[in-house]
Amino acid sequence: MINASLKQLSAELAAKKISSVELTRLYLDRIAALNPQLNAYITLNSEISLAQARAADARLAQGKGAALTGIPLAQKDIFCAKGWRTTCGSRMLENFIAPYDAHVISQFNNAGAVNLGKTNMDEFAMGSSNETSYFGAVKNPWNHAAVPGGSSGGTAAAVAARLCAAATGTDTGGSIRQPAALCGISGLKPTYGVVSRYGMIAFASSLDQAGPMARSAEDLALLLNVMAGFDERDSTSLQRDQEDYARDLAQPLQGLRIGLPREFFAAGLSGDVGAAVEAAIAEYKKLGATVVDISLPNSRLSIPVYYVLAPAEASSNLSRFDGVRYGYRAPEYSDLTDMYEKSRAQGFGAEVKRRIMIGTYVLSHGYYDAYYLQAQKIRRLIAQDFVEAYQQCDVIMGPTSPTTAFNLGEKGDDPVQMYLSDIYTIAVNLAGLPGMSIPCGFGANGMPVGLQIIGNYFDEARMLNVAHQYQLATDWHSRAPQGI
Amino acid sequence: MTWEIVIGLEVHAQLSTNSKIFSGASTAFGAEPNTQADAVSLALPGVLPVLNRGAVERAIKFGLATGARINSPSVFARKNYFYPDLPKGYQISQMDLPVVGQGALTIQVPAVGKAQAYEKVVRLTRAHLEEDAGKSLHEDFHGMTGIDLNRAGTPLLEIVSEPDMRSAAEAIAYAKTLHTLVRWIGICDGNMQEGSFRCDVNVSVRRPGGELGTRREIKNLNSFKFMQQAIDYEVQWQIDTLENGGKIQQATILFNPDTGETRAMRSKEDAHDYRYFPDPDLLPLVIGKEWIEQLRGTLPELPQAKQARYVGELGLSAYDASILTASREMADFFEAALGDAKSQAKICANWIIGEVSAQLNRDGLDMAQCPITAQQLGGMLKRIADGTISNSGAKEVFRTMWETQKPHVPTGGITVGGSAIVQFISADEIIEAKGLKQVSDAGAIEKIVDEIIAANADKVAEYRSGKDKLFGFFVGLAMKASKGQANPAQMNEILKRKLAG
Known part of the structure; x- marks a missing residue:
């Protein structure tokens, strides 16, 4: 059952071969057994989960089930969910019970899905290893000494360890794709604006995008069908017709033009990852695709641009965590300024404080033009590179991350080394394009390798088709970590 | 030694929308603290702003009424600073690209002492949309501060003038004209006690024709009387300081109505670095020509145009015309009372500026609450014109109309047609009932x-x-x-x- 696809689970539920309550209990038991080592979940609430499961069973009994009714999912702890503690991985929100549902949460609730719990993450989604979480690091299910990636590390570990049927993540610079790659699962970051950000705690508003993380592209399509759609509560949500992201899954890939950016296969890419990605490209050729050499000349500037813009937005977005209305407030302080300083100094972790300081600096009088404005200009150039590339190809492929999962603590002292883990994913966020990662083999250390697929704007259905056809031809995506 | 006074104003006009600028919470004044603070007003994690179309409409109307350019796109920016009643830690405002660009306002500066009344054009730099902050309540909390976020997110239009005013009289004439205009076009209720129209006044002095002096900004004046006092005090203080060899430091200052003095709140050195940047939660605001034209069609005849028409067409004095256009209610009343009887404009104006205004004043009412209708007054004016009643008879008719229509008239008012109190009794009925018809035979x-x-x-x-x-x-x-x-x-x-x- 734990290896079944969402489609299979849905059929089993509809046929009453299993109830949602039974399925939910199965996962809750697995979580109870495995989570103490993996630390993939921050908050569980079996009372709510089972109540949702019972409601789903009642709905199924009436024959009113939808695609995800009764299916137990996990939610990244960045989404506000009514009645659930919502921490965003931070001490700042250690005791914050959300009084409302994020759009994504209400979409899943309306679909009748079960919320198993809130998954661990880097604090305020700032990190690439899940080590910045106030609630402790997450272990990679493939090797407990290794990181799961981040920031959606808890979700990636939970999906890989079969502690949920599927789950949600968010991606600001690679936070869905990189942990998906490092944990050997599939993850999709949609085009900016496809999924409403309402109720998703903001890191960098112009880059943040929620997306599904699951064990297959087919599962991702079903999840995205529920998550996507216009929401008037988010002004950056796009007003488009609802689409069925599973509609093209079965299309053959004959004639598909795959662009391979030179810059993604240059120095910095570790040999085993490169080899696995090239093997995947060879598989695509067998499926009828052709390969085009392309260039994204400005993508080398992605990391510096990102580490100006994202912290700038974050420094402002995180100002609301001031100890006044909710969240952490220092127990002792002498006056207002002292209250602010102590609450934020104690409530935020080191990486968050680093980015708040960077962001504050680049927006400061006298530095704004040199940093923020300049970065915005380069951001446009990076987006333009993709526009030109898509004149020659249908999708772009490359590695998701330059290495397989590294060890816990390995990059802790060197933020720049950590930032480089997202070197291939960040340009996609800067351009607002959809990107995904699917498993395509294993590295020298036996850890999973991710293949990144970057689509043109709103090409999610095609990307899912491209991923699904590969998953029909290979079985990397159905491999499970030892002991699972 | 003579000094020239230089004044520019920044006015915050609260826009008369029912809901807040970025959320659906109510903007009604006077509710229990925090009962109108929704998730957006509280800045809960994850909430997002959605722009209120009504606020944009009002800004556009203001732009059209002042002959300003409507910028499209305009951009919302975040102004970052920490304060307990600023829930997000930033205020959403507009910086580089405000919705309303350069415009102008013509003001009538009244005669003061020997100085004649005159007209002046004040240039408007810009007007931009922004949200209000909440309120910090320092009383009743035993050494602590209470925060009321009902006002947080209330839409404001900040209207910035050029430093074109050269006296307190000009500054007040400008503020009053602006106050009239925003109510006239229905974008702000103008209630100064409730903070719906707040003025920041930038004051400096210089040698005539010399370089601009250093300015000090008097914050948050909410009455014209205080504005006059604050400017007078501040100007004298600056002149004294300079004449005693001192220097003016740029500063933000507060006026204390109890002492009549101004005092510095913060100097330029402690000025915030607001770290403005475009708000990524809001797209640039694009305003189509069609929308602008549709709104232009809803604008009433503006006070200045009306004044010109009253002088040109009706032969009124500039003074009378300016009084009759002091508010939309006043002008509407005048025009309805006058009807087609254009030749009666002067006498009609006299009655409204004289008796009607005096009575309103005595009863503590404003024009909107006037107990008699313009039609009643018009009916009476007709009988004066055709000689049916004398001036003293007219006064009797007027008094009777007023007393009869006054709210809470005790029973035992005059009897007409068998009923004790008749609403909107006509002049003819009163003339008949009281036998006021004058004998001209x-x-x-x-x-x-x-x-x-x-x-x-x-x-x-x-x-x-x-x-x-x-x-x-x-x-x-x-x-x-x-x-x-x-x-x-x-x-x-x-x-x-x-x-x-």
Whole structure:
């Protein structure tokens, strides 16, 4: 059952071969057994989960089930969910019970899905290893000494360890794709604006995008069908017709033009990852695709641009965590300024404080033009590179991350080394394009390798088709970590 | 040594939308603290702003009313600073690209002492949309501060002028004209006590024709009287400081109405670095030409145009025209009372500026609460014009209309047609009921005069022998005899003729 696809689970539920309550209990038991080592979940609430499961069973009994009714999912702890503690991985929100549902949460609730719990993450989604979480690091299910990636590390570990049927993540610079790659699962970051950000705690508003993380592209399509759609509560949500992201899954890939950016296969890419990605490209050729050499000349500037813009937005977005209305407030302080300083100094972790300081600096009088404005200009150039590339190809492929999962603590002292883990994913966020990662083999250390697929704007259905056809031809995506 | 005063204003006009600028929470004034603070007003994690179309409409209307350019796109920016009543830690405002660009406002500066009244054009730099902050309540919390976020997110239009004003009188004329305009076009209720119209005044002094001096900004003035006092005090303080060899430091200052003094709140050195940047939660605001034209069509005739028309078409003085356009209610009342009777404009204006305003004043009412209708007043003016009633008769009619229509009239008011109190009683009904019709029939008046002359032969003789002062005596007798209804001019004329013999 734990290896079944969402489609299979849905059929089993509809046929009453299993109830949602039974399925939910199965996962809750697995979580109870495995989570103490993996630390993939921050908050569980079996009372709510089972109540949702019972409601789903009642709905199924009436024959009113939808695609995800009764299916137990996990939610990244960045989404506000009514009645659930919502921490965003931070001490700042250690005791914050959300009084409302994020759009994504209400979409899943309306679909009748079960919320198993809130998954661990880097604090305020700032990190690439899940080590910045106030609630402790997450272990990679493939090797407990290794990181799961981040920031959606808890979700990636939970999906890989079969502690949920599927789950949600968010991606600001690679936070869905990189942990998906490092944990050997599939993850999709949609085009900016496809999924409403309402109720998703903001890191960098112009880059943040929620997306599904699951064990297959087919599962991702079903999840995205529920998550996507216009929401008037988010002004950056796009007003488009609802689409069925599973509609093209079965299309053959004959004639598909795959662009391979030179810059993604240059120095910095570790040999085993490169080899696995090239093997995947060879598989695509067998499926009828052709390969085009392309260039994204400005993508080398992605990391510096990102580490100006994202912290700038974050420094402002995180100002609301001031100890006044909710969240952490220092127990002792002498006056207002002292209250602010102590609450934020104690409530935020080191990486968050680093980015708040960077962001504050680049927006400061006298530095704004040199940093923020300049970065915005380069951001446009990076987006333009993709526009030109898509004149020659249908999708772009490359590695998701330059290495397989590294060890816990390995990059802790060197933020720049950590930032480089997202070197291939960040340009996609800067351009607002959809990107995904699917498993395509294993590295020298036996850890999973991710293949990144970057689509043109709103090409999610095609990307899912491209991923699904590969998953029909290979079985990397159905491999499970030892002991699972 | 002479000094020139230089003043520019920043006015925050609260826009009259029912809901907040970025959420659906109510903007009604006076609710229990935090009962109108929704998730967006509280800045809960994950909430997002959604722009209120009504606020944009009001900004566009203001732009159109001041001949300004409507910028499209305009951009919302975040102004970052920490304060307990600023829930997000930033205020959403507009910086580089405000929704309303350069415009202008023509003001009438009233005569002061020997100085004549004059007209002046004040240039508007810009007007931009932004959200208000909440309120910090420092009383009743035993050494702690209470935060009320009902006001947080209320839409404001910040209207910035060029430093074009050269006296307190000009500054106040500008503020009043602006205050009239925003109410006139229905974008702000103008309630200054409730903070719907707040003025920041930038004041500096310089040698005539010299470089601009360093300015100090007086924050948050919410009455014209305080504005006058604050400017007067501040100007004198700056002049004294400079003449004593001191220097003005740029600063933000507060006016204390109790002491009549200004004091510095913060200097330029402690000024915040607000770290403005475009708000990534809001897209650039694009305003189509069609929308602008549709809104232009809803704008009423503006005060300045009305004034010109009253002077040009109706022959009113500039002074009367400016008083009648002091508010939309006043002008509407005037026009409705006047109707088609354009030749009666002067007398109509006199009644409204005189009796009506005086009565409103006495009763503590404003024009919108006027107990009589313009139609009632118009009906009475018609009877003055056609000679049915005398001026004193008209005063009686007016008083009766007012008393009858005044709210909470005690029972026992005048009886017309059998019912005790008639709403909107007409002048004709009052004239009829009270017998106020004046006698203009020459024959009837001559008869009265003849009778008086016959009955007072001795006084007539005295008059004719040169005792002119007795004329008043005869007038009194005649008016009494006519029960006060004789047309006074006619009566005088006939008496004079007959007494002369």
